[in-house]
Amino acid sequence: MGLQRGVAIIGAGMTRFHHKIHADKTGRDLFVEAALEAMASVDNGIELRDIEALFIGNFSSDSFEHQGHVAALMADWLGLTPRAATRIEAACGSSGAALNIGVMAIASGLYDVVMVGGVEKMRTLTTEEVTDVLAMASDEVYEAAVGFTFPGLYAAMATAHFHRYGSTWEQLCAVSIKNHHNGSLNPKAQFQEEVIDIARRLGERRGMTFKDEMEFLRSPLNPVVAYPLRLFDCCPISDGAAAVIMASEEVARRFTDTPIYVRGIGQASDTMALHDREDLTSIRATRLAAQQAYRMAGLGPEDIDVADVHDCFTIAEVVATEDLGFFPKGEGGKAAEEGRTSLEGDKPINPDGGLKAKGHPVGATGAAMAYEMFKQLRGEADKRQVRDAEVGLIHNVGASGATVVVQIYGR
Amino acid sequence: MFTVKDYRDALAEGYLLASKCRRCGAVQLPPRPICPRCGSGDLESLKAPKRGRVAAYTVIHVPPSRFKGEEPYAVAIVELLEGVRVSGRMLDVSEADLRVGLEVEADVIKLGEEPLLCFRPLKRP
Numbered sequence: 001m002g003l004q005r006g007v008a009i010i011g012a013g014m015t016r017f018h019h020k021i022h023a024d025k026t027g028r029d030l031f032v033e034a035a036l037e038a039m040a041s042v043d044n045g046i047e048l049r050d051i052e053a054l055f056i057g058n059f060s061s062d063s064f065e066h067q068g069h070v071a072a073l074m075a076d077w078l079g080l081t082p083r084a085a086t087r088i089e090a091a092c093g094s095s096g097a098a099l100n101i102g103v104m105a106i107a108s109g110l111y112d113v114v115m116v117g118g119v120e121k122m123r124t125l126t127t128e129e130v131t132d133v134l135a136m137a138s139d140e141v142y143e144a145a146v147g148f149t150f151p152g153l154y155a156a157m158a159t160a161h162f163h164r165y166g167s168t169w170e171q172l173c174a175v176s177i178k179n180h181h182n183g184s185l186n187p188k189a190q191f192q193e194e195v196i197d198i199a200r201r202l203g204e205r206r207g208m209t210f211k212d213e214m215e216f217l218r219s220p221l222n223p224v225v226a227y228p229l230r231l232f233d234c235c236p237i238s239d240g241a242a243a244v245i246m247a248s249e250e251v252a253r254r255f256t257d258t259p260i261y262v263r264g265i266g267q268a269s270d271t272m273a274l275h276d277r278e279d280l281t282s283i284r285a286t287r288l289a290a291q292q293a294y295r296m297a298g299l300g301p302e303d304i305d306v307a308d309v310h311d312c313f314t315i316a317e318v319v320a321t322e323d324l325g326f327f328p329k330g331e332g333g334k335a336a337e338e339g340r341t342s343l344e345g346d347k348p349i350n351p352d353g354g355l356k357a358k359g360h361p362v363g364a365t366g367a368a369m370a371y372e373m374f375k376q377l378r379g380e381a382d383k384r385q386v387r388d389a390e391v392g393l394i395h396n397v398g399a400s401g402a403t404v405v406v407q408i409y410g411r
Numbered sequence: 412m413f414t415v416k417d418y419r420d421a422l423a424e425g426y427l428l429a430s431k432c433r434r435c436g437a438v439q440l441p442p443r444p445i446c447p448r449c450g451s452g453d454l455e456s457l458k459a460p461k462r463g464r465v466a467a468y469t470v471i472h473v474p475p476s477r478f479k480g481e482e483p484y485a486v487a488i489v490e491l492l493e494g495v496r497v498s499g500r501m502l503d504v505s506e507a508d509l510r511v512g513l514e515v516e517a518d519v520i521k522l523g524e525e526p527l528l529c530f531r532p533l534k535r536p
């Protein structure tokens with residue numbers, strides 16, 4: 001099945017993702033900032049009254065800010081009332097799921113222009129409290145109750161992947177080093193610093209010197225979070241928001257000469273508990289969502305010039321690049337180690353720094369991926385621009401893979 | 412129809428309650444109300460075996476608040492029958508000895524009032 005009519009992104013905006021600088025802002029402040037930037041990015045201008053509906057991805061403002069019903073709140077604060085406003089929750093895949101619903105809302109013919117956004121204000125809580133909230137996205141009864149954390153689930157996938165394919169923690173480090181490099185080129189990223197520069201800075205403070213990144217990553221300055229994953233294998237806790245404006249093919253060119261078309265969408269679910277999955281080294285929902293999106297687009301993995309994949313943990317990027325068909329199963333780690341996923345590689349992955357360096361305000365991540373593809377495919381990504389990027393893909397995952405959304409875009 | 416309480420009650424009595432589909436034979440642990448393979452609601456109860464092998468594992472160094480102070484502790488996904496796995500706490504094993512393929516045996520300990528599924532390395536006579 002295809003879309004009943006074409007859909008394009010005509011504008012995109014996001015706040016910088018960060019763990020500190022937004023301390024004095026609430027979720028609504030962050031969302032309005034991202035939404036206004038998205039509106040300002042529309043080449044020929046857009047008015048609030050042009051936006052007919054709002055879809056907001058948000059995981060847990062209830063726990064983080066003691067605030068529910070956030071879609072109406074965002075519509076209110078942006079001045080969008082009385083337009084329809086709906087919140088979509090799918091853990092870390094919330095705004096990815098919202099993007100799909102935005103596409104469907106336009107493709108159905110109901111609306112011509114909608115805004116899809118995501119927001120999460122997480123730094124209201126301590127790391128321990130955030131760990132508790134994120135664990136709610138796993139199976140409370142059968143996983144969290146025996147002691148699994150969110151990093152723990154991906155760590156378990158890593159041990160299974162290492163065992164079956166002989167992949168290594170050193171390969172995971174290559175993902176982290178590459179994403180920090182890309183983040184250093186992205187003014188919106190939480191961490192804009194190479195791993196080697198972080199090593200130098202932290203080492204100086206403690207009178208330690210490191211001859212290279214690996215020596216630093218093996219040191220106590222990179223503590224184990226959930227074996228085999230260490231701090232630099234994990235995305236940070238972040239505050240931030242992102243928004244994109246979508247329009248029907250018929251009206252898109254009224255707003256811009258360079259719309260970015262949605263070529264394919266896909267979404268799948270899987271068992272909530274990791275232990276119930278048919279394969280612990282692969283995320284089936286990624287494979288199924290990608291199949292749907294590739295088929296709708298009439299494209300295959302070989303046609304993708306640039307992709308943002310859900311690297312909440314380094315192992316997640318390795319598994320995603322395999323499940324999306326970029327590399328054979330078991331060879332994602334090797335591909336990262338060989339530099340094939342770098343900005344200059346044959347399959348650039350996470351040019352924005354990924355969740356690892358750009359940051360991961362969970363409900364905002366899918367929309368921020370769409371923002372990045374909007375910039376990349378329009379040639380507006382400055383220092384992190386992937387050369388000649390014409391087809392882009394985003395891959396947004398809820399928790400350990402019980403929800404996956406894939407979208408493919410083209411010029 | 413199996414509920415979460417059925418599994419917990421069985422755990423408190425020291426065994427692992429699974430469901431087996433009377434139509435297609437698929438086994439689910441913990442038990443489910445509907446067979447995910449064929450959609451049948453005609454299920455019978457089955458005691459899952461207690462011996463299995465570690466399929467994946469981790470050692471948690473940053474714990475959630477409810478297990479604060481217990482870190483580092485190990486958690487494993489254990490395969491008890493082909494394709495039938497469950498998550499549990501690993502006890503009596505060092506980080507160095509923990510590996511995929513390790514033979515383990517299930518046990519149930521009390522964590523406050525709640526029964527906690529755990530696994531220990533199988534002792535060979």
Ligand SMILES: [Zn+2]
Binds near residue numbers: 432433447449451
């Ligand atoms: Zn059945």
